[in-house]
Amino acid sequence: MTTEHRTEPVISPAVSDAIREFAAALYGTPQFALFEEYARALQNDESANEAIRAYENKRRSLQLMLQLNAGTEEQQSELEQLRRAVFEHPTIHGYIQAQERLAALCQATANILSERIGLPFSVNRSGCCG
Amino acid sequence: MMKMTEHMPPAALRTSVEGLATSLLEAEPIATYYRARRRLEQDTEAQTLLAEYTRMQSDFRVKQVHGTITQEDIDSLKALDQKVRASEVIMEYATAQQVAVMFLTYVNAEISELLGVDFTALASAGSC
Numbered sequence: 001m002t003t004e005h006r007t008e009p010v011i012s013p014a015v016s017d018a019i020r021e022f023a024a025a026l027y028g029t030p031q032f033a034l035f036e037e038y039a040r041a042l043q044n045d046e047s048a049n050e051a052i053r054a055y056e057n058k059r060r061s062l063q064l065m066l067q068l069n070a071g072t073e074e075q076q077s078e079l080e081q082l083r084r085a086v087f088e089h090p091t092i093h094g095y096i097q098a099q100e101r102l103a104a105l106c107q108a109t110a111n112i113l114s115e116r117i118g119l120p121f122s123v124n125r126s127g128c129c130g
Numbered sequence: 131m132m133k134m135t136e137h138m139p140p141a142a143l144r145t146s147v148e149g150l151a152t153s154l155l156e157a158e159p160i161a162t163y164y165r166a167r168r169r170l171e172q173d174t175e176a177q178t179l180l181a182e183y184t185r186m187q188s189d190f191r192v193k194q195v196h197g198t199i200t201q202e203d204i205d206s207l208k209a210l211d212q213k214v215r216a217s218e219v220i221m222e223y224a225t226a227q228q229v230a231v232m233f234l235t236y237v238n239a240e241i242s243e244l245l246g247v248d249f250t251a252l253a254s255a256g257s258c
Contacts, residue, residue, distance in 0.1 A: 009159050009233035011240065018146070018153040019237060023244035025146035029139075032245075103252040109139050109147050110253035116151035117160060119230060122238055122253035 026109070035102040038095040048091040055082040159226075159233035166226035169219055176219040183214050 011019070026032055042048055058079050065071040066079075086092055106122075113121035139147060154160055170176055190207055193199045214220055241249040 009229060009236050011233075011236060012153075012157055014153045015150075015157050015237065016240070018150040019240045020244065022143075022146040022150045023241050025143040026241075027245060029143060035247075099252075102247075103255045105139060105143075106249060106253040107255070109143065112139070112144070112147050113151050113154070116148070117154050119160070119163070119234065121234055122250045123231075123235075124250050124254040125235070 022109075026105070029105060031098070031102045031105045035098040038091070038098040041091050042095045045091040048089050051082070051085045051089050051092070055079070055086045058082050154234075154237070157233065159230045163226040163230035166219075166223040170223045173219045176217050179210075179213060179217060180220055183210050186210055 059082075062071055062075055062079060065075070071079075087096070110122040170180075186207055190199065190203060193203060235250075238250040238253075
């Protein structure tokens with residue numbers, strides 16, 4: 001059973017103020033500051049971006065072969081090496097950790113909100129990760 | 131390994147979370163949802179109908195997977211679907227729930243816009 005309801009919800013000034021206060025408080029946490037710091041660092045780190053590009057290019061070029069389980073051991077090991085180079089890069093590693101910490105904090109706040117309002121507060125409708 | 135306390139929102143953030151929760155509960159879409167839910171909870175006939183509809187839909191999906199759906203199954207589901215749609219209490223509840231969910235999606239989008247990050251994605255990461 002689906003209902004056709006397409007009216008855009010109106011956000012009242014009271015809710016709008018509460019949203020702003022919440023966003024400001026989240027912005028002021030050490031987790032957010034660290035995430036921003038690493039996001040900037042990653043944007044400016046050429047070697048990190050090169051490592052990501054190299055891995056992505058190789059992964060794309062081998063995608064079909066790997067899906068068909070037809071990749072050679074050498075190709076798989078090369079891809080694994082490039083993948084490791086990405087995740088072991090200090091800037092990328094730091095960025096991922098900072099993102100995980102910020103995500104944990106966002107999840108904690110969303111869990112409290114869901115509990116208080118009795119409805120799931122944050123639901124990712126764009127599908128699952130990845 | 132991260133300490134558990136690291137995941138606990140600090141006091142200022144927690145206060146703002148409580149404030150947001152309070153204002154959301156007072157917001158029209160959520161208040162309407164709760165009114166519709168209470169109405170449904172007080173209507174035994176509508177609850178029975180909804181439970182039967184949910185069960186029949188689930189059975190239908192199983193039969194669909196196994197390719198064993200009969201014309202009788204289709205007719206029964208259609209007939210029950212019409213009954214559900216004719217129930218003002220159920221339809222009011224379904225609409226109110228949809229509006230409440232859409233409202234929360236908008237609230238999440240506002241937070242994301244203010245922060246410049248996808249709050250929804252971060253808050254629901256790992257829930258796949």
